[in-house]
Amino acid sequence: MQMKIAVSGCLLGQKVRFDSGHKRDDFVMDELSQYAEYISFCPENMAFSNPRPSIRLVKNADESLKVESNKTGADLSDALSEASKKDLDNIATHDLRAIIFKSKSPTCGIGSAKVYLENGFAAGKDDGVFVAMCKEKFPLLPMEEEGRLCDAWLRENFVMQLFSYDSFEKFKLGATMNNLVEFHRINKFMLQSKDESLYRELGKVVGNHEKKSFIEILGEYEFLFKTAIAKKSSKGKTRNVLEHMAGFLKNFLDSEEKAMLHEQIDDFAAQITPLILPLSTLKLYANKYKVNYLLEQTFISPYPKELALRSDVKSVK
Numbered sequence: 001m002q003m004k005i006a007v008s009g010c011l012l013g014q015k016v017r018f019d020s021g022h023k024r025d026d027f028v029m030d031e032l033s034q035y036a037e038y039i040s041f042c043p044e045n046m047a048f049s050n051p052r053p054s055i056r057l058v059k060n061a062d063e064s065l066k067v068e069s070n071k072t073g074a075d076l077s078d079a080l081s082e083a084s085k086k087d088l089d090n091i092a093t094h095d096l097r098a099i100i101f102k103s104k105s106p107t108c109g110i111g112s113a114k115v116y117l118e119n120g121f122a123a124g125k126d127d128g129v130f131v132a133m134c135k136e137k138f139p140l141l142p143m144e145e146e147g148r149l150c151d152a153w154l155r156e157n158f159v160m161q162l163f164s165y166d167s168f169e170k171f172k173l174g175a176t177m178n179n180l181v182e183f184h185r186i187n188k189f190m191l192q193s194k195d196e197s198l199y200r201e202l203g204k205v206v207g208n209h210e211k212k213s214f215i216e217i218l219g220e221y222e223f224l225f226k227t228a229i230a231k232k233s234s235k236g237k238t239r240n241v242l243e244h245m246a247g248f249l250k251n252f253l254d255s256e257e258k259a260m261l262h263e264q265i266d267d268f269a270a271q272i273t274p275l276i277l278p279l280s281t282l283k284l285y286a287n288k289y290k291v292n293y294l295l296e297q298t299f300i301s302p303y304p305k306e307l308a309l310r311s312d313v314k315s316v317k
């Protein structure tokens with residue numbers, strides 16, 4: 001069964017924008033769509049249909065936000081809030097793996113919706129009305145904007161989070177203490193590439209020295225795992241992981257092979273070559289010398305290789 005992802009309708013090519021246009025997104029429609037079923041939403045279209053006057057967020061004297069029509073100045077907060085609740089209820093009926101929003105929208109922008117003062121001056125940026133509701137309802141669910149997904153590093157991080165989240169949800173269905181230990185083991189390097197200290201905390205949860213019930217352990221593990229995969233990787237963290245993986249091969253490689261592998265890791269960290277190069281070399285040697293511990297790691301292949309996100313030197317920062 002494909003993953004379900006809720007997506008702003010305009011990104012799916014639906015003509016729901018204020019001007020009856022759309023903002024079809026190529027990555028969403030042509031690449032990620034191979035692996036996901038999309039659930040669309042558009043609170044503005046539900047509330048005001050189209051075409052409609054555009055709207056904006058305005059800061060009240062008490063710092064709260066309201067929604068105003070750009071044409072008439074009418075307060076449309078209640079109508080948009082009501083439609084957003086309906087869309088929220090609808091997407092919540094699905095077992096979602098992520099939400100992808102349209103950037104800069106007063107409804108769908110994640111921290112990118114412009115906010116104005118009553119006098120028309122700019123007052124920074126904030127979450128759109130629907131985004132604020134989604135964050136409250138699904139605090140651990142992967143969420144991203146299409147604008148940010150144009151950045152190779154943010155795209156790679158989001159896709160890894162998405163597939164890792166999905167892997168946990170599938171794992172959870174038949175989870176036992178034994179396979180939790182196994183799940184943690186195969187996710188070691190993926191988690192370390194995100195957050196070393198959360199990886200260690202997760203290890204303590206699995207160790208269960210306080211003899212908690214499995215339900216309690218699984219709940220704690222889920223919270224920390226989903227928090228860890230939401231963190232962004234960095235050149236430094238990924239380099240440490242690659243060096244650590246190379247350590248598992250040191251007894252098999254001659255000095256020339258070791259030097260070549262370390263050069264590839266250095267070149268990756270210097271953003272001369274993409275991550276796929278040292279990873280392919282590690283995989284080649286792990287296969288040759290049957291180092292199953294490495295081959296089983298989700299970090300080797302956290303999402304379908306066809307997405308080719310690790311082939312871009314800009315996919316790290």
Ligand code: SF4
Nearest residue numbers: 008010042102105108
């Ligand atoms: S940004 Fe959100 S509210 Fe605006 S047209 Fe797209 S889906 Fe609808």
